[in-house]
Structures are given as C-alpha cells and as structure tokens.
Amino acid sequence: MSKQELTPEHLLRIIFDYTAKIANERNLNDVLVHMADMGREMIVADRCTVWLIDEQNHQLYTTVAHGVDEIRIPYGTGFVGSSIVSGEPIIIKDAYEDDRHNAENDRKTGYRTKSIITVPFRNNDGHMIGAYQAINKLTAIGHFTPRDLELLSLAASYAGKSLESVMLHQEIIDTQREIISKMGEVGEIRSQETANHVKRVAEYSYVLAIALGMSAADSELLRTASPMHDIGKVAIPDAVLNKPGKLTPEEYEIIKSHTAIGHRLLRGSKRELLHAASIVAEQHHEKWDGTGYPNGRKGEDIHIYGRITAVADVFDALSTERVYKAAWPLEKIESFFREQSGRHFDPAVVEVFFGQLPKLIAIRDSLLDFEDDSV
Structure with missing residues (x-):
C-alpha cells in the first residue's frame, strides 16, 4: 500500500526532532542511525543508507543501512561511488536500466531495488566525507523526484557538518582508549x-x-x-x-x-x-x-x-x-x-x-x- 507525501507541518516536525537528536548525540553509530532514519522519513523511502569514506583502504562503507549489516565496496563503484567521485547527486527511476547497479545483491537478498537517490555530503571544510542513499520510493509515484533531492540535500548538508564534530570526538575517545590500553600492557609485561x-x-x-x-x-x-x-x-x-x-x-x-x-x-x-x-x-x-x-x-x-x-x-x-x-x-x-x-x-x-x-x-x-x- 502506497504512503502519502508528508505535509509541510509533518516534515518540519521530523526535521526538528532529528536535528535535535543528532545535535545532542556523541556516539558515532547512534548519529548515523538518526541520519538514516531522518533521510528515510523525510522522503518516504523504504530504506536509507549512510555511506562513509575509508580513505586508508580506498573503500566506501556503511555500518548503518536499513535491512542489512555492514557493507564495504571499492571507492568509486556503484551509484554511491559515482556520486561521491563526481560530487553530484544521482536520481535513478529504475536501477535495472543502469549499468552501475549490482543486481547480484538483490539476487542474494531477495530484495528488489527499483528507484534510487544518492546525495553526497561534505564537512565544514568542503571535504567529501560520505553520502546518503535512499532506495524505493513508497508513495504512488514510485520514484524519487526533484523535491526529494532538495529535501535529502538539506538533510545531507546539516548531517554532514554535524557528523564531522562527532567523528572528531570519536577519534579523541579512540585515541584515549588506545593509550590507556597500551599503558596497561606496559604494567602487565613488566x-x-x-x-x-x-x-x-x-x-x-x-x-x-x-x-x-x-x-x-x-x-x-x-x-x-x-x-x-x-x-x-x-x-x-x-x-x-x-x-x-x-x-x-x-x-x-x-x-x-x-x-x-x-x-x-x-x-x-x-x-x-x-x-x-x-x-x-x-x-x-x-x-x-x-x-x-x-x-x-x-x-x-x-x-x-x-x-x-x-x-x-x-x-x-x-x-x-x-x-x-x-x-x-x-x-x-x-x-x-x-x-x-x-x-x-x-x-x-x-x-x-x-x-x-x-x-x-x-x-x-x-x-x-x-x-x-x-x-
């Protein structure tokens, strides 16, 4: 059964609710969950994925994707890779009409990918750090529209800048943990x-x-x-x-x-x-x-x-x-x-x-x- 497009009032409530959650969160994985949920609800999609760039391994990865576990793909591949490399969003009405779609994933999971929208996002310095990707529009129209692109771009602009501070905080915490662990090892080895x-x-x-x-x-x-x-x-x-x-x-x-x-x-x-x-x-x-x-x-x-x-x-x-x-x-x-x-x-x-x-x-x-x- 198809869903309805959001009213302006409902849309504003979603934006205010999720931006408040993201602003008050310091756990990276929780922020990514809020980002994915916000994107999915804003454009009435079936699934939403938040991709990040792993520069060291030259990969794109997601730890938060509705319906699946962590995924890693080579940098530059697929719709999300193309969007990140070009810096431009992508809207696809039918994924199977585009050579960039990997139909093997659908065959493995039994899930049928139809429409796709991908929007890259940057940090405060303008450096590309990841992308939103939503799959399968749930309203009667059956595909994503320029309005969806506008809304998801708004979410990406906010979330990308918020994500940077959380990632920096996480890096500090991870560094503290590593130092503490190494210091503990020194005491034990002696x-x-x-x-x-x-x-x-x-x-x-x-x-x-x-x-x-x-x-x-x-x-x-x-x-x-x-x-x-x-x-x-x-x-x-x-x-x-x-x-x-x-x-x-x-x-x-x-x-x-x-x-x-x-x-x-x-x-x-x-x-x-x-x-x-x-x-x-x-x-x-x-x-x-x-x-x-x-x-x-x-x-x-x-x-x-x-x-x-x-x-x-x-x-x-x-x-x-x-x-x-x-x-x-x-x-x-x-x-x-x-x-x-x-x-x-x-x-x-x-x-x-x-x-x-x-x-x-x-x-x-x-x-x-x-x-x-x-x-």
Missing part, C-alpha cells in the same frame, strides 16, 4: 603477564557490567578503564616484582603499593576515562569483607568498578596458563568463586559471573596467548 591479559579483563568487565544492569555508556567506560588496573606496577622494582621465590612481608607491602601508586598517577585528571581508571587501579584488590588493600574498604564502599574488575582479574589469573603455572580446571574455578562470594567478592557480581561464564570462556578462548585446554 610483571611477566601478557598484553592479552588486559584485553581479556577489559572484555570480561564489560560483559559483567552489562549483565549487572549498568548503562551501556558506563559499561563501555569500565571496559576502557580496566586495562589500567595494574599500571602502578611500573614503579615496582624488578627484583621484587619478578622475584621467583616467596616474598618477604616487606616485599609484599611493596607489591601492594602498586594500587596506591596507580591511583596517584591517574587521580589528578579531569578526564572521565582517567578518573575511572584511577578508581579501578586503587580498588581492584579490595575485598567485600574488608580484608583487602590498600584501604580495607568493605562492601559497597568499594566502587562497583573495583568490584567488577576484581572478579574479572582473578578469573583471568586462574583460567589462563602462564609460564609459571597451569590454568585451573573449570570445576576448581567455580568452587573458588562460590567459596569467596561474600568474602573476597561482591555476591551480586559472583551471581552474574556464573550466569555469564560461557560468554567469558568464549572471550578467553578468542584471546588466548597460546594453546590451553585446561578449562
């Missing part, structure tokens, strides 16, 4: 751990946080911050950190100081990521019953980030092989966590741990440092 240890702890922490009902943003923040849990080890002398025999009481106190050192290194930052990392660094060795260190915090006085990372860190230590020890069998690990629930670990986190254990094991197996069949 203590004869592996780079994958911090990656596994990050992924475990995220899974546990989501399962506990934490927001996606807070869970992602913990995933980014948790690799820094042992950063304070950079200040521990090698003779103590890697001592092959039993530590003296004095040496053990030196080892324990890595929590306070890590906290001091990070606590002065006003950045949300580094503030979260300072909490994790300080509190991941605190215990639910108050017998942990460095401050003997107890129960919910321990930040949830510390409680989650404690479970993630210990699980990884027990379940993976090291040059100096074998991995524990799964039954022994499960018994340990049941025994330590309410003592070492927050019972709520332990409950979630058991519920997510298959997922945690899958993560561990995907990030193993070498073959390990013990669990």
